[in-house]
Amino acid sequence: MVKNIFLALGLTLPLIGCVTTTSPVATTKNYSVDSDTYQSTGKSQRIKTIVLHYTVSDNERSIKTLTTGNVSAHYLILDKNDDKIYNLVPESERAWHAGEGGFSGRTILNDTSIGIEIVNAGIKPEYRDALKNGDMDYHPYEHYVAFDGLQIKKVAQLVQDIARRYDISPKNIIGHADMAPSRKIDPGAKFPWERLYFDYGIGAWYNEADKQEIMNRRTLVAPSVQEIKQAFRKYGYQINNSDEWDKPSRDVIYAFQLHFRPQQPTGNMDSETYAILQALNMKYASRDDFY
Numbered sequence: 001m002v003k004n005i006f007l008a009l010g011l012t013l014p015l016i017g018c019v020t021t022t023s024p025v026a027t028t029k030n031y032s033v034d035s036d037t038y039q040s041t042g043k044s045q046r047i048k049t050i051v052l053h054y055t056v057s058d059n060e061r062s063i064k065t066l067t068t069g070n071v072s073a074h075y076l077i078l079d080k081n082d083d084k085i086y087n088l089v090p091e092s093e094r095a096w097h098a099g100e101g102g103f104s105g106r107t108i109l110n111d112t113s114i115g116i117e118i119v120n121a122g123i124k125p126e127y128r129d130a131l132k133n134g135d136m137d138y139h140p141y142e143h144y145v146a147f148d149g150l151q152i153k154k155v156a157q158l159v160q161d162i163a164r165r166y167d168i169s170p171k172n173i174i175g176h177a178d179m180a181p182s183r184k185i186d187p188g189a190k191f192p193w194e195r196l197y198f199d200y201g202i203g204a205w206y207n208e209a210d211k212q213e214i215m216n217r218r219t220l221v222a223p224s225v226q227e228i229k230q231a232f233r234k235y236g237y238q239i240n241n242s243d244e245w246d247k248p249s250r251d252v253i254y255a256f257q258l259h260f261r262p263q264q265p266t267g268n269m270d271s272e273t274y275a276i277l278q279a280l281n282m283k284y285a286s287r288d289d290f291y
Ligand SMILES: [Zn+2]
Pocket: 052, 053, 054, 097, 176, 184, 186
């Protein structure tokens, strides 16, 4: 009917779209927010985890990838001799750095973590194809490119600051590999977790004496695969339920070794690796709050 009337008035068809019948949006405000009178005690920080990465490319390409693509990070630390750290995503927003995986019982870590990208080439160019012919499953320590000293100082001070502000528990300061062991190996074997712990009080590390004591115990029965996997879960790693050290399970061992025994990352379970895992579980509570 409306159309006919418009046509009868001699108006052209495109104008028909302008005929609308919306009611006005209410603008009167009937509430005020009082943030002072009552306060809840049951609350905690939204940020629970810090995930460290390396970019596997140079300064220029890292900037381009992290600022124009569909991957990002809260912070970027270039391989440059200056005091700058670039903040690419506000801490209050999600950066797209973690992807699938989990740690400490949390998945979708982009929701609850701060991501820090460090410019580093990762595996040395001459070793990039080393796993392709099937002679080895995992890169040894020597294949990784060392980090620049100033970069590490900047990472350490930034992590210190973030961890303090959000009260992040030491074992939730992790590498990308720790949360996604079958997809990622960054920040690699040359990221100095031990130095960060001893020089800056950052992250988790085991007591050497506990490790030695555990290794010296004479046990008659070797721990079962399931027992060892349970110890990984207790610490926070996601690991499958199979009764063997299949590839996904060995990926977890490798990620753990990259972090806690970086000079010998093999992907194979051995008594020292298990002793380190047990020593960590002795020292750190199994889970943080889940509310
Ligand atoms: Zn990463």
